[in-house]
Amino acid sequence: MRSRGPAATEPRRPLAARLSPERLRLIVITDPGLATPKTVEAVAEQALEAGAPSIQLRDKHQAVGELLPLARRLRDLTRRFDALFFVNDRLDLALAVGADGVHLGPTDLPVSAVRSVVPDDFLIGFSADDPDAAKAAVAEGADYLGCGTVWPTGSKRDAGQVIGIDRLRRVVAAVEAPVVAIGGITPERASLLPPTGTAGAAVIGAVMSAQNPAEAVSILLALLDSERTHNDP
Amino acid sequence: MRSRGPAATEPRRPLAARLSPERLRLIVITDPGLATPKTVEAVAEQALEAGAPSIQLRDKHQAVGELLPLARRLRDLTRRFDALFFVNDRLDLALAVGADGVHLGPTDLPVSAVRSVVPDDFLIGFSADDPDAAKAAVAEGADYLGCGTVWPTGSKRDAGQVIGIDRLRRVVAAVEAPVVAIGGITPERASLLPPTGTAGAAVIGAVMSAQNPAEAVSILLALLDSERTHNDP
Numbered sequence: 486m487r488s489r490g491p492a493a494t495e496p497r498r499p500l501a502a503r504l505s506p507e508r509l510r511l512i513v514i515t516d517p518g519l520a521t522p523k524t525v526e527a528v529a530e531q532a533l534e535a536g537a538p539s540i541q542l543r544d545k546h547q548a549v550g551e552l553l554p555l556a557r558r559l560r561d562l563t564r565r566f567d568a569l570f571f572v573n574d575r576l577d578l579a580l581a582v583g584a585d586g587v588h589l590g591p592t593d594l595p596v597s598a599v600r601s602v603v604p605d606d607f608l609i610g611f612s613a614d615d616p617d618a619a620k621a622a623v624a625e626g627a628d629y630l631g632c633g634t635v636w637p638t639g640s641k642r643d644a645g646q647v648i649g650i651d652r653l654r655r656v657v658a659a660v661e662a663p664v665v666a667i668g669g670i671t672p673e674r675a676s677l678l679p680p681t682g683t684a685g686a687a688v689i690g691a692v693m694s695a696q697n698p699a700e701a702v703s704i705l706l707a708l709l710d711s712e713r714t715h716n717d718p
Numbered sequence: 719m720r721s722r723g724p725a726a727t728e729p730r731r732p733l734a735a736r737l738s739p740e741r742l743r744l745i746v747i748t749d750p751g752l753a754t755p756k757t758v759e760a761v762a763e764q765a766l767e768a769g770a771p772s773i774q775l776r777d778k779h780q781a782v783g784e785l786l787p788l789a790r791r792l793r794d795l796t797r798r799f800d801a802l803f804f805v806n807d808r809l810d811l812a813l814a815v816g817a818d819g820v821h822l823g824p825t826d827l828p829v830s831a832v833r834s835v836v837p838d839d840f841l842i843g844f845s846a847d848d849p850d851a852a853k854a855a856v857a858e859g860a861d862y863l864g865c866g867t868v869w870p871t872g873s874k875r876d877a878g879q880v881i882g883i884d885r886l887r888r889v890v891a892a893v894e895a896p897v898v899a900i901g902g903i904t905p906e907r908a909s910l911l912p913p914t915g916t917a918g919a920a921v922i923g924a925v926m927s928a929q930n931p932a933e934a935v936s937i938l939l940a941l942l943d944s945e946r947t948h949n950d951p
Contacts (some may be wrong), residue, residue, distance in 0.1 A: 549825075549827055550826045551809070553827060553831065576781070576809075577808065577813075580809075580810075581809075581831040581834070582831075592781035593783045594782060594783055594814050595786065599810070599814065600812040602810075602814055608840055679751060
């Protein structure tokens with residue numbers, strides 16, 4: 486296999502230099518259906534104005550060529566607000582628009598396969614719902630983990646089993662990489678997250694279908710910003 | 719936008735050095751449904767043994783992570799037979815397995831977007847059914863064109879309109895890049911292709927659903943190997 490990335494044995498830059506956990510305090514994941522009647526772009530812009538540090542483009546239905554214009558606009562927007570921009574699943578789209586990283590799930594390309602073909606500073610997130618999967622993903626080169634479904638949710642029809650906050654805590658304890666909670670995050674539940682040692686939360690419906698996305702982001706950020714128990718495994 | 723490929727102004731290697739048109743004489747495109755009860759891998763191996771110079775992995779249904787093992791096996795097989803290996807649509811999968819190139823259609827990432835993020839020697843094919851689309855794709859960096867649907871076909875449910883052999887001829891005349899005919903290629907029709915100046919044919923059903931794929935490839939290669947009218951626009 487032609488490898489175009491760094492060999493696995495080359496040292497990568499220290500995590501902190503690549504990815505401050507602060508930038509994962511809130512990842513706003515897009516969903517065109519939930520955003521309706523607003524556009525994904527309009528909601529993302531309001532979220533960024535309110536301080537969202539990361540946006541993830543997720544669309545399991547549209548062809549990648551049809552997603553490209555939106556991906557480019559979100560890349561421009563996130564750059565303007567100095568936010569991170571991730572693309573779910575489609576590494577090719579992420580590379581094509583110069584995204585900061587890709588978020589991978591169990592049916593996407595494995596972390597090791599992606600790590601071997603992307604630049605060293607390209608970020609890889611991986612969805613892991615148990616400590617072993619989390620450790621394996623980090624060993625393969627994941628920079629952060631999405632962990633859930635923490636609470637029941639209606640946003641992701643393909644969401645896996647609900648794992649609860651105790652399992653989330655165990656995943657956080659298992660790895661040094663930042664862990665972002667996902668699944669059913671409401672303001673009430675967001676306030677439970679800082680003591681778990683998570684870096685933050687990833688939300689779909691809480692922002693996409695909010696009457697006032699900027700207000701939703703402000704509230705979530707405030708609740709996620711409480712003093713955290715640091716992840717000290 | 720971070721560009722990880724060569725700048726558009728850097729000269730690329732001459733076409734002939736990258737891609738001999740002989741290697742496009744026959745592109746065997748995979749289809750798990752049509753291959754049944756055989757596996758795609760078994761059919762591909764028989765095709766390669768019979769001399770098929772190129773294989774393209776195409777699967778619009780499976781998740782990319784689930785396709786990865788097959789893609790790796792096809793990459794190994796094609797390397798063993800010194801054949802080219804292309805992946806349809808999924809540039810990320812193509813890069814992950816070290817494929818020689820990607821084949822793009824109108825709803826995939828545009829050629830220019832892919833060209834800007836891949837190595838200089840990575841091949842890009844594009845589906846174009848008229849002279850203007852063909853010229854535009856070559857200007858953006860396509861190395862070869864798939865042109866069709868030349869004849870009615872049942873293999874691709876998403877195949878576009880039937881263009882006929884006169885339009886194929888006009889596309890061939892419009893560009894210097896090699897043009898591969900696709901759509902409804904049978905042995906009878908294959909014999910009509912060499913005088914059009916096409917580099918070859920891309921087939922799905924003619925090999926995937928053949929009782930004897932090796933025999934089907936041998937017959938097609940013989941018919942496509944007749945003396946060609948060279949493309950001299």
